[in-house]
Amino acid sequence: MSTLTEHPHPEQIRVAVSTVIFSLRRDPGDDRARVVMPLVRRTRDPFEGRWALPGGWLGDVEGMEAAASRTLAETTGLAPSYLEQLYAFGDVDRSPTRVVSIVYWALVREDESRATAQENVAWFDATTHPELAFDHDHIVRYALWxxxxxxxxxxxxxxxxxxxxxxxxxxxxYEAILGRRLDPANFRRQVEGSATLIPTDERRGGSHRPARLYRYNHDVELAERGPLPD
Amino acid sequence: MSTLTEHPHPEQIRVAVSTVIFSLRRDPGDDRARVVMPLVRRTRDPFEGRWALPGGWLGDVEGMEAAASRTLAETTGLAPSYLEQLYAFGDVDRSPTRVVSIVYWALVREDESRATAQENVAWFDATTHPELAFDHDHIVRYALWxxxxxxxxxxxxxxxxxxxxxxxxxxxxYEAILGRRLDPANFRRQVEGSATLIPTDERRGGSHRPARLYRYNHDVELAERGPLPD
DNA sequence: CCAAAAGTGTTATAACTACACCCATGT
DNA sequence: ACATGGGTGTAGTTATAACACTTTTGG
Structure with missing residues (x-):
């Protein structure tokens, strides 16, 4: 790539792809939703027995985002509603062997995230989780940020x-992600003024006055991430 | 890394590090400054003769940011005043052989950028430059964004x-980067109110009323990039 | 004195925040 | 009827933008 500094042959550096997957969990008892993520228990060294981010080696004819989607499918069994590259981690000592990890982060809808039932996979609160393998604690902190x-x-x-x-x-x-309460009145005006929601005529009646149901306006994109592939 | 999907042995994917280096050029004739960047002319296939981003293979005991700094030193001969990871590019077809490029972007002060005199290195306007090798046009657009x-x-x-x-x-x-004029009065108040500048007692007299000289307050960091290494 | 940039003041507008208040529904 | 969340109104504060105006230098 680019102007190549002379190395007789590039050394063996392996490329992995991992994904921090976020979803929301609203348990019967709780009144607030929590941000949760699926972790995988390692079945081999290094860090055997410890929880880690789902991931795998990058295939030699596989795009990086495709590898992240594959990873995600293998753990949650479903497609992400949002997927974006987070960062490339490549410190020399972050693993016993030299591994560069291209890390993605993804969002999965709550109803879909319930489908997970794989062996060695469990969902954890994103803020309070066990100490993870490798530098994954650090990665999760960054993804949350x-x-x-x-x-x-x-x-x-x-x-x-x-x-x-x-x-x-x-x-x-928003409240679950930001960790604080938002004024319902001001929140309403903000999103209504942003033209990202399409009001429907349907309502949902909980225990009190029924609330209008909205649909997301797919004309405006989920997020602007500049001139990047799709 | 992480939960490893089974591959008998990971395939040969090479990891390169490239850097988009930005500086400012204020030529005698022009009244505005331009954003410029150094490019390297390729001396071998693929894309022999085309201009490309400075870069090189990641060494097997070299950190990625260190590799970016090395790249930068080899072209400009100087240390960057700012260096940040931009993105990891890894499309299967972005190069004849499979290469994942970890791309950084950097800032170099104008006075330092004058020192460059390497063979096969030249500075170009960041917005109007020749068509580059590989997917580097795309990368530069993203870096500018x-x-x-x-x-x-x-x-x-x-x-x-x-x-x-x-x-x-x-x-x-700011005007060179944003490509538009800013109101001097409002600009002054904004930066003065942000506590990032330390006024000195020195002045600089151009052709008219001398202006106060400021120094950057290093207590506040150049940029907040969240919980990332250094 | 004049041109031009340095620097200050003033005002209109928009965005955000807090909070009072009315509405509609299940119980 | 009343408790509760849905939904509207409004006033104070703050950030931004536009632009008139004064100050200080070199020529």
Missing amino acids: RLRNKVGYSRIAHGLLPDLFTLADLREV | RLRNKVGYSRIAHGLLPDLFTLADLREV
């Missing part, structure tokens, strides 16, 4: 919701 | 200026 950051200036929150949702649902997503 | 984006919410503009500078100098940097 990016998620919180991005939710402030783009529309990715919809990636965690089903087709139809109320404004309270959407607000709950 | 990130630069313009980041200048809006962080202090990286100082990475293009010497130790002492006037507010007009700083404003010129």
Whole structure:
């Protein structure tokens, strides 16, 4: 690639792809939703027995994003509603052998995330999880930071919701990600003014006054990430 | 890395590191500064003769950021005032052989960028440059987008200026990057209110009223990039 | 004195925040 | 009827933008 500094033959550096997958979990008891992620228990050295991010080696005729999707399918069994490259980690000592990890982060809708039933896969709270293998603790922290950051200036929150949702649902997503309460009135005006939602005529009646259901406007993109492939 | 999907042995994928280096050029004739970047002319296939981003293979005991710095030193001969990972490019068909490129972007101060005199290296306007090798056109577009984006919410503009500078100098940097004029009065108030500049007692007298010289306040960081190494 | 950039002041507009208040429904 | 979340109104604050104006230098 580019101007090649002279090496008789490039050394053996392996390329892996991992993905931080976020979803939302709203348990019967809790009144707030939590951000959760699936982890995989390692069945071999190094770090045998420890939890780690789902991932695998990059195939030699496989695109990196495709590898991330494959990873995601193998663990959750479903397609992500949002997928974006997070960062490339390549410190010399981050693994016993030299591995460069291209890390992606993804969003999966709550209803879909329930489908997971693989062996050695479990969902954890994204903020309070066991100590992970390799530098994955660090990676998860960074992914969470990016998620919180991005939710402030783009529309990715919809990636965690089903087709139809109320404004309270959407607000709950923001609150779970940002970790603080938002004013319902101001929240409503903000999203209504942004032309990203299409109001439907349907309502959903919980225990009180029924709320209008909205649909996401796919004309505006989930997130602007500049001039990048798709 | 992580949960390893079974491959008898990972295939031969090579890892390269490239850097998009930005600097500012203020030529005698022009009244505005331009964003410029150094390119390297390829001396071998593929794309022999075409201009490309400076870069090289990642050494097997070399960190990725170190590789980017090395690249930068080999072309400009100097250390960057700012260096950040841009993106990892790994499409299967972006090169005749499978190469994953970890791309960084960097800022170099104008006075330092004059020192370049390597063979096969030349500086080009960042917006109007010849068609580059590989997918480097695409990469440069993305790097420029990130630069313009980041200048809006962080202090990286100082990475293009010497130790002492006037507010007009700083404003010129912003104008060159954003491609539009800024109101001097409002610009002054914004940066003065942000506590990132330390006023000195020195002045610089051009052809008219002397302007106060400022120094960058290193207590606040150049840019917040979240919980990432250094 | 004049041109031009340095630097200050003023005002209009938009965005954000807090919070009071009314509405519609299940119980 | 009443508790509760859905939904609207409004006023204070803050950030931004436009632009008039004063100051200080070199020529």
